[in-house]
Structures are given as C-alpha cells and as structure tokens.
Amino acid sequence: MRRENREREAGVMAVPSAEKFYAMLRSAAVAGLRILDEVPVIRIGTATCGIAAGALLVRDTFRDELNKRGIEARVMEVGCMGHCYAEPMVIITKPGFPSLCYNNVDEELAIHLVDDFLARGDPCYEFAMAALEPNDFFPTFQDFPRGIYEEKMILGDCGLIDPQEIDHFLARDGYLALCKALQTESNQVLQEIKKANLRGRGGAGFPAGEKWDMARKAPGEIKFVICNGDEGDPGAFMDRNILESNPHLVIEGMIICAYCVGASRGFLYIRSEYRQAVCRMERALEQAREKGLLGERILGSNFSFNLEIFTAAGAFVCGEGTALVKSMEGKMGIPEHRPPELAESGYLGKPTVLNNVKTFCYVPPIILRGARWFRDVGTPESPGTAVFALAGKISAPGLVEVPMGTTLRQLIDDVGGGVPHGKRFKAVQIGGPSGGCLPEQALDIPIDFDSLLGAGAMMGSGGIIVLDEDDCMVRIARFFLNFTQEESCGKCTFCRLGTRHMFRILDDIIRGKGEMGQLETLRRLAEDIKIGSLCNLGKTAPNPVLTTLRYFFDEYRAHISEKRCPALSCPELTVYFIEPKRCSKLCNVCIGSCPVEAIFTRDDGLKAIDQEKCVKCDNCLKACPPDYSAVIKLSPLSLLDERLGKNK
Amino acid sequence: MQEKDLIPVLERIQKKYGYLPLQALKSVARELGVPAVQVYGAATFFKQFRLNPPGKYQIEVCMGTACYMAGGQVALDSFERRLKIGVGETTPDGEFSLERVACVGCCNLAPVAVVDNVVEKNVTPTRVDGILLSLGLSEENKENKENSNAQGK
Amino acid sequence: MSKKVTITIDGRRISAHEGEKLLWVALDSGIYIPHLCAIRGQDRPPAGCRLCFVEVGGRLGPVTACTEPIREGMVVRTRTPRVDRLVETAFRLLLSDHRLDCKNCTKNGRCELQVIARERGLGPDRDPLQPLPAKTYIDESPRTFVFDPGRCVLCGRCVWVDQQVAGVGAIGFSGRGIRRRVTTFGDSNLAESPCTECGLCVEVCPVGALFFKLPAKKTKGDS
Numbered sequence A: 001m002r003r004e005n006r007e008r009e010a011g012v013m014a015v016p017s018a019e020k021f022y023a024m025l026r027s028a029a030v031a032g033l034r035i036l037d038e039v040p041v042i043r044i045g046t047a048t049c050g051i052a053a054g055a056l057l058v059r060d061t062f063r064d065e066l067n068k069r070g071i072e073a074r075v076m077e078v079g080c081m082g083h084c085y086a087e088p089m090v091i092i093t094k095p096g097f098p099s100l101c102y103n104n105v106d107e108e109l110a111i112h113l114v115d116d117f118l119a120r121g122d123p124c125y126e127f128a129m130a131a132l133e134p135n136d137f138f139p140t141f142q143d144f145p146r147g148i149y150e151e152k153m154i155l156g157d158c159g160l161i162d163p164q165e166i167d168h169f170l171a172r173d174g175y176l177a178l179c180k181a182l183q184t185e186s187n188q189v190l191q192e193i194k195k196a197n198l199r200g201r202g203g204a205g206f207p208a209g210e211k212w213d214m215a216r217k218a219p220g221e222i223k224f225v226i227c228n229g230d231e232g233d234p235g236a237f238m239d240r241n242i243l244e245s246n247p248h249l250v251i252e253g254m255i256i257c258a259y260c261v262g263a264s265r266g267f268l269y270i271r272s273e274y275r276q277a278v279c280r281m282e283r284a285l286e287q288a289r290e291k292g293l294l295g296e297r298i299l300g301s302n303f304s305f306n307l308e309i310f311t312a313a314g315a316f317v318c319g320e321g322t323a324l325v326k327s328m329e330g331k332m333g334i335p336e337h338r339p340p341e342l343a344e345s346g347y348l349g350k351p352t353v354l355n356n357v358k359t360f361c362y363v364p365p366i367i368l369r370g371a372r373w374f375r376d377v378g379t380p381e382s383p384g385t386a387v388f389a390l391a392g393k394i395s396a397p398g399l400v401e402v403p404m405g406t407t408l409r410q411l412i413d414d415v416g417g418g419v420p421h422g423k424r425f426k427a428v429q430i431g432g433p434s435g436g437c438l439p440e441q442a443l444d445i446p447i448d449f450d451s452l453l454g455a456g457a458m459m460g461s462g463g464i465i466v467l468d469e470d471d472c473m474v475r476i477a478r479f480f481l482n483f484t485q486e487e488s489c490g491k492c493t494f495c496r497l498g499t500r501h502m503f504r505i506l507d508d509i510i511r512g513k514g515e516m517g518q519l520e521t522l523r524r525l526a527e528d529i530k531i532g533s534l535c536n537l538g539k540t541a542p543n544p545v546l547t548t549l550r551y552f553f554d555e556y557r558a559h560i561s562e563k564r565c566p567a568l569s570c571p572e573l574t575v576y577f578i579e580p581k582r583c584s585k586l587c588n589v590c591i592g593s594c595p596v597e598a599i600f601t602r603d604d605g606l607k608a609i610d611q612e613k614c615v616k617c618d619n620c621l622k623a624c625p626p627d628y629s630a631v632i633k634l635s636p637l638s639l640l641d642e643r644l645g646k647n648k
Numbered sequence B: 001m002q003e004k005d006l007i008p009v010l011e012r013i014q015k016k017y018g019y020l021p022l023q024a025l026k027s028v029a030r031e032l033g034v035p036a037v038q039v040y041g042a043a044t045f046f047k048q049f050r051l052n053p054p055g056k057y058q059i060e061v062c063m064g065t066a067c068y069m070a071g072g073q074v075a076l077d078s079f080e081r082r083l084k085i086g087v088g089e090t091t092p093d094g095e096f097s098l099e100r101v102a103c104v105g106c107c108n109l110a111p112v113a114v115v116d117n118v119v120e121k122n123v124t125p126t127r128v129d130g131i132l133l134s135l136g137l138s139e140e141n142k143e144n145k146e147n148s149n150a151q152g153k
Numbered sequence C: 001m002s003k004k005v006t007i008t009i010d011g012r013r014i015s016a017h018e019g020e021k022l023l024w025v026a027l028d029s030g031i032y033i034p035h036l037c038a039i040r041g042q043d044r045p046p047a048g049c050r051l052c053f054v055e056v057g058g059r060l061g062p063v064t065a066c067t068e069p070i071r072e073g074m075v076v077r078t079r080t081p082r083v084d085r086l087v088e089t090a091f092r093l094l095l096s097d098h099r100l101d102c103k104n105c106t107k108n109g110r111c112e113l114q115v116i117a118r119e120r121g122l123g124p125d126r127d128p129l130q131p132l133p134a135k136t137y138i139d140e141s142p143r144t145f146v147f148d149p150g151r152c153v154l155c156g157r158c159v160w161v162d163q164q165v166a167g168v169g170a171i172g173f174s175g176r177g178i179r180r181r182v183t184t185f186g187d188s189n190l191a192e193s194p195c196t197e198c199g200l201c202v203e204v205c206p207v208g209a210l211f212f213k214l215p216a217k218k219t220k221g222d223s
C-alpha cells in the first residue's frame, strides 16, 4: 500500500515493460487460437438464456455426432448475442463459407447440420438466420431492421468469444486499454473518462468521472472499487448477460478504474441466483491472475489490484449503494442517509467507487479509442449507447444496444419488431419498479437519462416491457407496488408503510372493491413517498402508479365505477364464458383442458362453465380451436347474467 | 473470520444443509463475536436464506415482469392448488417446496418455472400437472396426502 | 470542540457549535421538531422515522433535521406547507400500524405520538388509511417489563441502547419491509434471550411498546 502511495505522489511514471508484456500475452493468445481458422468451429450460446432453451443438449449432440463421424471441428461455448427469441443459437464457421448463424436449434437440426454442412458442404441456408460477415449468399445481422439501429460499443464480442478462455478476449485486443492506461499518468486516464462524460448505467446517470475523482481525492490509503451486479429489477437481465458472455471486459474496466482512483482491492457484487455468471467470473478472474493481468504488479508495472467476487444473498434494496456496502460488511442491507457519499466513506468506511457492470464495460473502449469516439455517439448530454432488455409483447425480445437518443418507437417497432399477433400496443414499461408506464403518445421521446425523467419514467436498469391491449395497467401498477413493498428494507416510515398502503388500495381496485375517493389517497401517498423516503427505492417506488394514473386514468375509473377491467385481465372482474352460438358441441378439448373440471356438457350438447369451480386459468380459452373461438371473457361480471338470460 | 464474512459464511452453511439451522446461526455469532440476534437479522433479511429445510424438489416460479404478464400468477396458483401449500412452504411429506423468484432471464419462454434448477418453459396449468406427475405426485398420492392431512388435523 | 455559528430557526437567531445536528440544536432552544428515531450522540442517525423534516434555505426539498449539520447563516423553517404535509402523512402512516388504545396504555400522556399529534394538531379522526392488521403477540416473559410489538413504531431506539449502550445484544431487527420488527434471536421470549433486564430499552421507548410492569418502577428522568 505504501508503494502505491509513493507512486501516486510521484505521478505514475511510464512503464516501458507493460507494452512488451502485453504484446507477449497477445501473440501467444493469437498463436493458440490459429487452429480456429483451420477447422470448422461451432459456437453455441450457453448463457443462461441459451441453457434454458436447451443449448446444453444441442452442444452434446454436436459433440457426439462429430465424434461418431470422426469430423474434426471445435465446439465452443459462447455467451449470448442478445437474440433471446432465437435461442438456442448456433454459429458455424467453416473455412470457405461465411460464418452462419442458426436459430432455435434442436437435436434434430444439430444432426442435420453435422450431416449436411459439416460432413458434406451444404450450409442449409433454409435454416440459417443470418451470416456474420457480409457475403454474396446470405444477409447479415446488419441487414436486419435492428441492425440498422444497433451500435455495439460494449456488446460487440458477446456471443462470439468464449468467455471461459481469456485468450479469445486477448486476441481481440482485450486488456490493450489496460496496457495503454498503465503507461499513462493516472490522472490523465481519469480526465479521458471525464471528457467522455460517461454517465453511470445503473439508473441514475451520475457522471462516472466525477465519482472517481471524488474517491481519488478522498484522503486515505485504502480504497475500494465495487461493481454493482445485483440487478434486482424483475424484468432485466443485461448485466447478467454481460457477466456471462464477456467477463474480462468488466474486469478490465474495473482495473482501469482502480488505477485512476488508487484502489488496491475490488469486489464484484453479484447476486447468488446468477450461478452461471458467478462461475464464469470466477474462472475469468483466475485466468487474469495467471496471466499477470490482475493481482500484484499488473503487466509488470508497479500497480497492484486484487479483485474478488462477493455473492449477494438477494435483496433488491442491496442494489442501493449504502445498503450494498452494509450487506458486504455482514449486516442487514439497510440504506443510510447520505452524505457521506460512498466515494468519501464506503465499504469499511473507506472511499469506495461503486459502478454498474455496464459502466465499467465502457471504460476500456473509451481509453482505447478516446473520448471523442464515445461522444460522437448518442446525445450531447447522454453520450454513448444504451443497453436494453426487451421483453413482453414484442416480436423479437432480447438484448439490444442502441445509441442514446433513439426513440422508444424505433426501439419497439423497428428493433424489437413491434407487437406480435396483430394486437394493439398499449404501453411500454421502462425502468422496472422505479420507472413508469408510457403510452403511445410518449413513444417519440428520445431515450436518454433526462428526457425519460421528464415523462415520469426513468432509465433505471434498462428493462423494457412492452404491454398490449390484453394487459391491465392497474394490474401492472399493482405488480410493481407489490414488488417494492416486499423489497422495501422496512427502515423508513414512508416506504415501509406507504407502499404497503398503496399496494392495498391497488389490490382493492383490481378486485372491484375500490372507491373513487381512494384514488386521491393513492396520489397523495405517492407524492409524499417520493419526497419523504430515505433512499431511492422509496423515492422512485410510486413512479409506476403516478405514470399509470397520469396516462391511463380511464382504466382506474373503469375498475372502480364500472367494476370492469378494460383489458379483460383482472380475474376478479372477469368471467370465462362459452358462446353457445360458436361452440361446436362435438369437440371436447375445453373439458379436457380444464384443471379443475369446471366445464361440463349441457343437456343440449353445448359446453358450459361452472363459475363456482372456475379458477380463471385461461386454459380453455387457449384450448378452444381457433375455428370456433367459443370461449370468451366478459367484464364486468354482470355481463354474464345478461348473456345467460339472453341465450336461454 | 470477521463480521464482514457473515453473508459468505451463511451462504456456505445453507449450501451444506439446504437451510440455516438456528444452532448453526448461534455458533456463527459466537465465532464472529457479534450478537446472535444480528446474525438472525441478516438471515431473515435476505431472500436467499431459509430457516426451514427445503423440500426434496424445489419449485421456483418466476415472477419477473414478463412472466407475470404472461401468466406467471396462474402458474403459481396452479402449483399452490395442486401441492396444497403456499409460497415459501414445503409439503408435509417434505417432497416439494414452492418459491417465487425474480426474473430468471428467459423472458421469451414466459411463463417459466425452475424445477430443481432446470428451466421449464410455457408453464400452463396443464404443464404444471405434467411437471408434478413426472416428479411423482400422482393422483393416488394426492389422495393419500389429503387423507393424511385430514387425519393429522 | 468546533467553532460557534449562528443560525436562524423560524426567525429566531440561535448560536451553537458548527456541525451539530439541527434537530438537537432546535430542541435545546425550545423549538419543537417531531422526531422518533434519533438518539443524541449517534454518529450516523438512522433517519428512519421521517418525521423531523424542515426546510433549509438554499435546499430544494425538505431535509431531515436529525441528519443535517448546522452551518453559519443557515436559515431554517420548521413549519411550511410541505413540511406539515409530510409530517402529517408520516404520522398517519405510523398510526395505521399502531394498536390505538391510549386509555389502557401506561404511556398515555407521555407518548411521543401524542406529543406530535398535540403539537401539529393531528387527530386520529380524518384518517383515510385503513389500519393494517395489528400484531397481537405480547411478550410478558421478563420479570420487570412487557414488550408489545403491536404498539412499536420501529424507531430502533431500544435496539441501539441494547447494543451500543448496554452492550448486551439481546434484541435486534429481523425481517424486511412490512415484516421488519424488533425481536430476539429465533423470535424467542425475552426471558430466554441474553436480556439482563437493565431497563434501558424501556426508558428510551417513545411509545407504549416497552413498559415496566409495576407502576412503582417508573424511572426518574425520562428525557
């Protein structure tokens, strides 16, 4: 530690050997990977999303089939390219052919590909999704509508490199930025980050450079750098994807940050549910240490930095900086009043830099290509790109990276392919529990930190959920309030009790027990919780309610005064009904589909639902053949009596 | 061991026993030199920790935003109905326990449930029956369970 | 100690040590600010009850007085429409989770909730909030006092004195969110906990959640 201090005082001097050190590492990596240019390579996406879709089976099938036929090829596990709708995804690179990507691969297709493509030479274009490089045969991802908007600053290597092999990262100039930084005076490196105006990607958009500067200037010899990989938003998964698909990029960013602020130790705070991410990160750390890229005297310089993983035990509030630090200290994750900021007094009372996973990922490319390169993308106030997890009622869900300033409409309609099944778009939920629901008329808002705030939403974590006509806005508000009231740490009055009351009112409303007067209470509580809460969990918790009240007031009113759910989604206000005119009499699928035997055959052969037994599971509606579509939903409940009366 | 190692230590204990026995919490407190009630506080604060033994089969229903909107609640209701337990509970025979989890990151397969660490996609009520059947919860079994429950009371 | 500075609270000029927390400076000068969770001498006050809001010149929103160090020339207002509204909401929220039965409570007349109600003219009547289900369990196991969680406002004073002043560690917080409560290890009775019945926690409890069994055992100074 004393060494570092001296170093800082002297202003770190150029270290001539770092460059040579790095050049050696890199050329060894490149040489080791040359084999990949000679034999066919099969890349299989085995991030959590891929595994969930069955990628491991596909991997084993490829291995077995190749073995059986004695074909020499490499099967490589890679991360996720972000096309979640297409998992399991496989990329086959065979000398003489463009690299081709195949979507939704199963065992059968895997065998087929081995037989036709790898054994013979027919690339099975009919199953291919896209080519990776421009060629004369097949379109690339750039020709996709999302390719036009996407601009990959940090996701570029995800899904292409093997996250478990550091050589893949090195061969693509990984750790070159670190090498460059170590040869530059640390303050100059910091100034570059400041010039880039890199804003934190964890939600609030605080300038990273300023935070680092604060920690750098804070007195004390021991300082920490922590990466926030808690990712508690229930609809977001981009941080996990990055940790699983390109762990070294995060590590490199963290080391550079540590170099700037003079930290000697760091932690990756990753939730323990993210087993795969923890596993891959552990391996990555080990390899980085082996290569001398982490630990004592990094790249032969006199800068040392140790990095370890802290597995979080699961509490959304621990994403908040002070709570995160508390939980690392062995206490309950309860936020504290600020100031002091973490940069002055953080983990164990020492100056601490806390940044999001993505924030660290932008650091190496900025150092490598300069602040100008970064600022040329995005908007002046929010430069760079934004990473989103698109989900919900959207044709092409997945992970996307677009320049800041892209509009929500472009993101949903063009990048995500719009709302599927000919349904009508209703709203987009952005920013998870701290964000809000924006309607059609807000879709032309450019996505950046400040514009979204103006509309009542928030960049938040970057989870985007598209909602269509079948989704009830009161219900979604209740879902988020239920989440926050469960995840509130419980320390402060507004958040602990206020969100509980808000949840109770919303719950009353979706059950048809609400009163118009409660809406005023709801709004008042929401406004007070926003101001009165201690931390940002409480301060942002009312956003889903405030935005839905603002943009979808009609739905609240329908639930309360008409006891009607306009989206036919709230079970308490909706009944399932079999339209006698449409029921075929001869088919029985609905009866078989019902898990509680609520459907029976009437004397006249038509099917009907015993409302007492029905649990509103939606099974019969899905089961009824499209030719008949006899099962319908009715709301309010009184419509049922009307129908029954009419049809008798 | 220091106070700051508390969470990793608890994680290790849970990995070993499947839950956090009170006795173990007490020894941890002694070991770390902190009040036992502080250890208890942390153990009850974090979602990962459980103070009761889990079932042989762990069923986790995703309640991420996308899964919720796609019918996650219906799936959870179905599990509760079939197993006759609520979230966070274990069946009396110790076979099944039911939990809800936040987004497992396969929103395009929604609604999903994680059954013994394997992701099950499109979990409709019918699929719930299928899953439970494959884990040995037969109709017959269900009846037995009902009977034994009734007798127990 | 640090130098003396002069600040203005509700038009009154007050001089005190720089960096001292505004809440205590105001209280010491006889200016009331509602408060439940703060304890004098805490390095980092919990700032959990959210009752001590005031407005400080130059600051955008209301701030909590228990965490606000005083600076030369600070201008403070303890009663503004924004502050009053926040205090009222926080008070009503706490009341919705408090088993109201003042008649039968030993703290009747000395309860801090009653003080707040009196000072701010807040009655329980206009309350639009449905009371939350009350906790019914009462721990009467200690020889000298009783713990009634149904009346607890979770200010944390008892936990603080137990751990920091008495150094016993018998009680602490458990759970999260609405399930947060003051309890012992494993939710056992206090009698089975390391509790020494020193009574410090009972003395600091601002409401009737912790109270002595015998009226004779009342303490001298309840500051």
Ligand SMILES: Cc1cc2nc3c(=O)[nH]c(=O)nc-3n(C[C@H](O)[C@H](O)[C@H](O)COP(=O)(O)O)c2cc1C
Residues within 6 Å of the ligand: A199, A200, A201, A202, A203, A204, A205, A206, A208, A228, A229, A230, A231, A232, A233, A316, A317, A318, A319, A320, A321, A354, A355, A356, A357, A359, A535, A536, A537
């Ligand atoms: C309740 C709550 C949850 C949060 N969760 C996360 C999270 O999961 N990941 C994250 O990076 N930041 C999260 N944040 C924001 C962090 O507190 C912090 O601002 C961020 O990690 C700073 O990094 P950045 O400047 O790079 O964004 C959360 C904040 C709050 C109040």
Ligand code: SF4
Residues within 6 Å of the ligand: A317, A334, A335, A487, A488, A489, A490, A491, A492, A493, A495, A496, A533, A534, A535, A536, A537, A538, A539
């Ligand atoms: S706002 Fe909520 S989470 Fe934050 S300190 Fe208060 S109770 Fe805890």
Ligand code: SF4
Residues within 6 Å of the ligand: C151, C152, C153, C154, C155, C156, C157, C158, C159, C182, C201, C204, C205, C206, C207, C209, C210
């Ligand atoms: S028992 Fe009394 S002192 Fe302890 S937290 Fe509750 S109200 Fe505060």
Ligand code: FES
Residues within 6 Å of the ligand: C034, C035, C036, C037, C038, C046, C047, C048, C049, C050, C051, C052, C064, C065, C066, C067
């Ligand atoms: S006394 Fe300031 S928040 Fe409780």
